[in-house]
Amino acid sequence: MPQNYQHILALEFAIKEINENSQILPNVSLGFHIYDSxxxxxxxxxxxxxxxxxxNRFVPNYKCNIQDNLKAVLEGIHSDSSQHIPDLxxxxxxxxxxxxxxxxxMDNNQVLSFYNMVPNETHQYLGILQLLLHFKWTWIGFFAVVGGNLEWFMQKMLPVFSHHGICFAFMYALSNLGTYDYRKDDVKWFAExxxxxxxxxxxVVLFKGHIRCMMVFTGLIRLVQIKHMMQITNSKVWILSAQMELKIYSKKKDWNVQIFHGALSVAVHSRExxxxxxxxxxxxxSNAEExxxxxxxxxxxFGCVFPNSALGNVNQDNCSGDETLEDLPVFxxxxTGHSYSIYNAIYTxxxxxHAMQSSKVRGKLRRERRKLENPQAWQLHHFLRHISFNNSAGDQxxxxQNGELIAGFDVINWVTFPNQSFVQFKVGNINPQFPSNQALSIVEEFVMWHSQFxxxxxxxxxxxxxxxxxxKKLKEGEPFCxxxxxxxxxxxxxxxxxxxxxxQCLMSHFPNKNQNYCIPKIITFLSYEEPLGTGFLFAILSLSLITALVMGIFMKHHNTPIVKANNRTLTYILLISLLFCFLCALLFMGKPKQAMCLLRQTVFGIIFSIAVSSLLAKTITVVLAFMATKPGSRMRKWVGKTLSISIVLSCSLTQACICIIWLVSCPPFPDIDMYSMTEVVLECNDxxxxxxxxxxxxxxxxxxxxxxVAFFARKLPDSFNEAKFITFSMLVFCMVWLSFVPAYLSIKGKYMVxxxxxxxxxxxxGLLGCIFLPKCYIIVLRSELNNRGQLIWKNQ
Incomplete structure (x- = not known):
């Protein structure tokens, strides 16, 4: 085969260079024997x-007489059946x-005289793994010829591939395809x-085998296509191991190697x-008679015969001898990688x-100088283990320590042509000495894929x-890919x-709408500068001003009947408490601080309790006053300012006690809510x-x-009876706070505040409007109604 003959020429080329170089082995010529198995x-x-x-005699171990001054053996081990040769x-x-x-x-540590001119197979498959990861091929097939190291691959490399996310769609292994006779008619099993x-x-299919497998595999494919009329339209990216080379016979012009167009192989490193x-x-x-x-x-x-050849075919042309290897598309x-390894092995x-012959011998070794003039093969090991030189291509x-060459692999892209020729392009390399994530270097632009892609x-x-x-959610019963x-x-x-x-995002971030990245949260609180805060501030000041205005009106008309009616003292207490109710809303705005958090709920609770208890005292006073007018009533002693003030104080003090217990047992404090919203919310934690x-x-x-109480007192006869207004105001009050509870529980952040x-x-x-607006209307706009005579007339 053309590739095998190139191996022979590489060996001869190296021997020729060495023998012509007077600096290497002067006065010594190297020779060689070639045995084709x-x-x-x-x-x-x-x-x-x-x-x-x-x-000239086949008598092994006869007087330990080895023929032709043998110094080293260059081997090509392609199958498990030939692995006993190194042991021999x-x-x-x-x-x-x-x-x-x-x-x-093969355990190189046991074969002490063994030197591998390429990195071991582990590095090769780790390089293939990096190739798969580079192209993001996670779903591949595995087709192998059963040999001595298939079990090793299953035990050692398969877990490594799986660990890096590579799944196998199929794993097929055949009995030695290299020994299969593709000329047999029965290829049905291979067709299936x-x-x-x-x-x-x-x-993507990882094809593992030895040199002859590719040749036999190609022939079987052709037989399948001819005998079974099978037309395969799909294409694959074949990844070939370093033991394999794309080979064809020169006479098999009808073989189709197009399926390997665009194949990638991890090949033994070589240089021109x-x-x-x-x-x-x-x-x-004519110039190579030897x-x-x-x-x-x-x-x-060339498909020709030499005139003096007794085995020549009369139907073939005579060989002119002027043909050149350069004209052969299959040469x-x-x-190639194997030829380069042979070249380096000869020089090694x-x-x-040369190092052994040039070594200086002193002391006891001087007596052995005569023996070194014809060195024995075993003496060469010391120098081989420490050999280091640069070849003519510049490679070291x-x-x-394991007797393996420190080198890498080439990534080869195979491009085939209709005339069954092919060209190999180096598109990258693998350096096992580099970290795994840097071991592969490849130029994707140079890779040529199959035309179907x-x-x-x-x-x-x-x-x-x-x-x-x-x-990802794994499919049940399927591989993890x-x-x-x-x-x-x-x-x-x-x-x-x-x-x-x-x-999860960090606490200071939140997911975006598409949930593909985190957005930093903005620190927020209900500030005066934002529109919502500004609106509340305007409302607070406006309502406080209106309350102060109402209080001014009442103080100006302090002695009028409408002001004096229904307990003037409670009216002022109610107005003052309403003013503070509006102002206490300011405690809920701005950046939360310790004092603010302690005061806002307690102040709110106590002030509102004073306002509501004032209304309760008003209604109770009205009811008691009418009950006291009945003849023989004992309620007269209860009517007066003392009762109303007592009601306000008792009710307010009860609320104050609740707030004090709250502050003592578990006081509110400034807190940061980083979970509830898409913002970092500064708030007061209750x-x-x-x-x-x-x-x-x-x-x-x-x-x-x-x-x-106000509901039952609403129909009592009195021109200035507030009971019906208090009833309506309490209805508004209850509706507002009943609506507050679900809204408060469903909203987070500053909107809760x-x-x-x-x-x-x-x-x-609601309290201010329902109770005081009607009175202000009478005082300001209908002052004629605000007099004692009108009050008496209406009572009559």
Whole structure:
């Protein structure tokens, strides 16, 4: 195959450079033997035995006579059946250099003479993982050939992939596909498998196998398409492991490799070597007579025969010898990863031999100088372990403590053409020495995808991305990559895509409408500067001024009958308490402070209790006065200022005691509400809602008592009877505060304070308007009615 022949040419190119360089191994020439196992474990094992047999005789271990001064063995281990070869050669301590990725189940610590020219397979799959994460492919398929390290992948790498959010839509493993004879007619099983793979919703397939798998796999696909008339319209992004290369036979022109167009492979790192392409261009049978492979390769790759070939086909043209490898579309002129590893392996052995021969021998080792003139293979290990040099391409070559080359991988994009040729483009690299999040470097613009994807990066996910504001809900019975997207619960957010859980905002923030980010809360309280506060301030001052004006009118007409009627002292007490009721609303405005929080509810409760108890005293006085006019009534002794003042004081002191208990047991305090609103609300915490409702309930009790007494006294004969006005005012008062309770409980923040201010002003204004406006009307506008004669006339 063309790629395999390039490996041979890379080996020959390295040997040629070393032998022509007088600075490396002077007066010493390197030679080599090539054994082709034809991917047959038996032949590979026999070749290993041949290495430890005398020349021209297959007698292993005969007098420990190893043929041809063997110093090192360059190996390509492609299957688990050939992994016993290193164990065999390790008995003789031959340095063994592996030019391809070693199956990870091989324990390099046990094979002490083993040197891997590429990083181990763990780094390879961690690089593939970074590739998947980079393109956000979380829903992939896995197709593998059962080999020695499949079990390792399932045990070691599968949990790592799952931990990083990679799910597998399918996982298929076949008995060694590399040994399958694709010329058999019965490929039905493969047809069914191939159909399942291509019909999967996963657009990315990780293909794990060894070198021959790709060749056989491609041939089986072609047979499926021909014999089963299967036309697969779907395309996949194939990710190939480093053990695999896209290979085709030169004679199989009808094979279709288009399904691998746009494939990505993690390949052994390589760089172009100076002079290598020129070496390939001039390669011809006429100038490479020592090459025992070139004639067969030439005839096979160009489809011709040499005139002196006894096996030539008469239907084929003769080989002119002027053909060049550059003309072959199936021959890769650029240095491949495996060829680059072979080149570096040859130089590694050469530099180690050079270091060993150049070492200074002192003391006891001087007696061994003669032995060093013909060094043994086992003596080379010390120098190999410490080897470090830069090759002609500028790459540093050295091994770590496990005998693995310190290097990385190339990310290769495979582009195929209708003539079954292909080109590999390096689009990135993987450096295992870097942190995992920096190990992959890739240029997405250089990646060419399959035409079915319209040159747009394909998606490979089980479920669509959950946008911010939503969270993932796993589907029952499905892998964790398959989920539904549901909105975040109220009060929570998700600020990234595909989050499993929504989170709470900080206390100083709140979720936006779409619940995809947090908004800083604004510190707020009912201030005088805002429109609502300004409106309340205007209302408070206006009502206070009206109350003062009413008080002035009453004081000016102090001795008029309408003022003197119904207990003039209680009237002044009521007006003064109403004035303070309006002014106490100011305690609810502004930034909450300790003194404000202590005073506002208690002052409100005591002042309102004085106002309501004044009305209660008025109505009781009126009732007692009429009861005292009846002959023989004993109520006369109760009528007077003493009773009314006692009622006001007792009722007010009871409220004051409730407030004192509140202040002593659990006083209100300034607080910050960071949860109830979309703002940080500065407020007064009542500390004890029970005490607040006790204050409010006591006011309600006084209002109901006053309303009841006034209701029964409303029809008593008196021109200036206030009972009917008190009844109406108490009705307004009760309606306002009954409406206040549900409104207060349902509103948060500064609007809760606004409701309380509104209730204070409305109830106070109701008392002022219902009781004093009719009297002011008579005093100011109908003064003729405000006289004793009118009072007597009406009584008659």
């Amino acid at each position: 034809y991917l047959n474990p038996k032949l590979a094992y026999r070749a290993a035995l041949q290495l430890i047999s005398p020349k 050669l390790n008995i003789y301590k031959f340095p063994q250099l592996l030019y391809g990725p070693a199956p990870v189940m 498998l191939y159909e399942k793979i291509m019909a999967s919703t996963a657009n 070597l100076h002079g290598f392409q020129q070496f390939l261009k001039v390669r011809k049978p 090459d025992g492979f070139i004639s067969d390769f030439w005839a096979n790759i 890769e002129m650029s240095m 052995v050469a530099y180690a031999l 070559i050295s091994f770590n 319209n040159q747009v990066q394909p998606l490979s996910v089980c479920s669509e991305t959950c946008n911010p504001g939503y969270r 398959c989920y539904d997207c549901i909105p975040c619960p109220e009060g929570t957010i998700s600020d990234h895509a595909d989050l499993a859980d929504c989170s 500390a004890s809602p029970a005490m607040f409702y006790c204050v409010l309930g006591y006011l309600g009790f006084l209002a109901i008592a006053s309303f009841t 606004a409701v309380e201010i509104f209730s204070v002003l409305t109830s106070s204004a």
